Amino acid sequence: IAGFELTMVDRGSEVLRKRVIVGKPFRQTPVFSDQIEYLVFNPTWTVPRTIMLQDQLPQILKDPDYLARLNISVYRGWGADRVRIDPAMIDWSALGKNNFPYQLVQEPGPQNALGQVKFMLPNQYDVYLHDTPGRGLFAKSERTFSSGCIRVEQPFDLAERLLAGSPNWSRAR
Known part of the structure; x- marks a missing residue:
């Protein structure tokens, strides 16, 4: 959270690093640990x-x-x-x-606050990772613009990694 980064590690090696946007000072992203259970494409x-x-x-x-x-x-x-x-x-x-x-x-669409993909990790805080239509905010050095959830830069790179090896899934799909 403090570094405004998401790091994906597979078998001890870093395989993906992306900038993230986290909670505003008055709506901070809570510190917790959980697992992504599923993805939602074109979410409401x-x-x-x-x-x-x-x-x-x-x-x-x-x-x-x-x-x-x-x-x-x-x-x-x-x-x-x-x-x-x-x-x-x-x-x-x-x-x-x-x-x-x-x-x-x-409703789903280009202005949807969650963007095109949401990564669900059901937790007591109702915090998840998601895309955003406000991609320009990733260029800022301090990225505290959300209401608690974590917005991920280039979320389809993360989705592709998470779904790698899943039958019938590809980046195009």
Whole structure:
């Protein structure tokens, strides 16, 4: 985290090194250890509650086209019982910490905050590695721009390494 790097080691040898973007000082990436269990290509992004309230709601209030421009759908409820809602039918100014019965879900696409691939390592912090549409941020020397998850530079290089030897998988696929 402190070095803003991901290092992949195979049998004691470094096989891949990539720059990463980690959590902002007020939303730091936690230190933990876990294993990647699976990958998701072209993921949706279900916006975490903290980000919905602190980041997204102020943007929605300032810009009526914000949700449509970023391809974000609004749902009332959770899981199989959730229902898609027209954002124009919501009084956004009446919502807050104790009154936000919605889920915001960004659909896959070029603006999706998770980019084109997400590396899942289920953990207590809900932190994972993922791509990003903001690739220019990797050029910065200090890369604390995320809300806790880890954005990986050139994530398809990592995906290709992780899926090496898997039948029916190639970089092209």
